[in-house]
Amino acid sequence: MLTVSEENYLKAIYKILERSGETNASTKAIASELGTSPASVTDMLRKLSDKELLNYEKYYGVSLSREGQRLALELIRKHRLWEVFLCTQLRFAWDEVHEIAEQLEHVQSDELIQRLDEFLGYPKFDPHGDPIPNKNGSFTFRQQSVLSQIRNKDSEVLILGVRTHQKPFLQYLDTMSIHPGRKLKIRQYNSFEKIHTLETEQHEIIHLGHEISSEIWVRLA
């Protein structure tokens, strides 16, 4: 049985490796991800290495062992299932669920997660469009592009998710009712200013700068 802290380290390492694509996560990156000191990280790496949850060689960072990876994926599964529950059942907005799911994911009960998954209808994606691993740790892949790269005038795109999960960003999208499931029509692209002009299904016109539009996952509808 792992402590909450140990679980958070595994998740942090998984995230760093996933987003960087590298084989090893550095002490510094882990410290920054968790908001702790590098010295604390070294301590924990030794501990998790002793438990054979990760492969650690002094001064050269860590990778997850098979079991470590399994546990990390299980945590991500739990986190995302709880997010679905909070949004679809308790009607939370997608920018409000992360902190709560962060706590709920540490509740220990396989049966609970199994039943929650069933209750929710075995969802494949969470409210931010991220895939939910199934109980074996495998998840659905889908073709997706970032909105900023689609410039075909008059083409329609379906919003699948977002790459950034920060509250202010999500709240901003919310004010324009941009969230997974929405359709947008591309009206214009200003290549000098890098601004998209889009139209919603309700015929509202939206202008999105490159900073924003490059954080939105879509597929051609």
Added chain:
Amino acid sequence: MLTVSEENYLKAIYKILERSGETNASTKAIASELGTSPASVTDMLRKLSDKELLNYEKYYGVSLSREGQRLALELIRKHRLWEVFLCTQLRFAWDEVHEIAEQLEHVQSDELIQRLDEFLGYPKFDPHGDPIPNKNGSFTFRQQSVLSQIRNKDSEVLILGVRTHQKPFLQYLDTMSIHPGRKLKIRQYNSFEKIHTLETEQHEIIHLGHEISSEIWVRLA
């Protein structure tokens, strides 16, 4: 913000005071309730006393302060609402929910509990028949008697809840489909053996010894 451990102490003290009816809870009783040593309890009592959550006088036990009582009731509210969720939504049996609710009750989010309460339809009682405090800490009182004291032949009783929450006891009741909401007709009472003979709505005959029947809350139907 309290730690999980601090919260468990407040809850334990509340429970002891409630069931004993005394004004103060002893160090020994708290230790036994939480499965820790009396020395550990003394440490924590000083700490919670410093935070003004309880009134502590050395060697004479503790009582909860107004704020301590409020927090204890909030925890009981959270615990019982989660139990309702687990039973009614995720279809857990009533003997399986305690351990999970024990973890869920420590998730920190007022909004979450408010919405869960609403989602569940503001239930007044949990799956064991215990009252759920509302958000102000007040709960519904209802007239109830223990089954063992009702001997009027041919009278009907409605099961309201149980006084004991131990798993084996609940599982035993389950095998006879005795749980809140069920109606029973009293067929006979053997005053020598102290055994009730009862009939269910499905015309099954059940024999209950005094040990069991005195742990079941009912009201005349």
Added chain:
DNA sequence: TTTATTTTTTAGCTTTGCCTAAATTTTACT
């Protein structure tokens, strides 16, 4: 290839929440 910078580790300390053993206080009994 030295030297400087960055990263990582080690050493030593703090807090939380628990423990055992010993000392103290209260309570119960004769």
Added chain:
DNA sequence: AGTAAAATTTAGGCAAAGCTAAAAAATAAA
């Protein structure tokens, strides 16, 4: 009342998980 028993507190320690400061190793720069 005086003593034995029970309950409580104090003292001293331990493991988890964090910290800072100093030492060591790896990387980058001159």
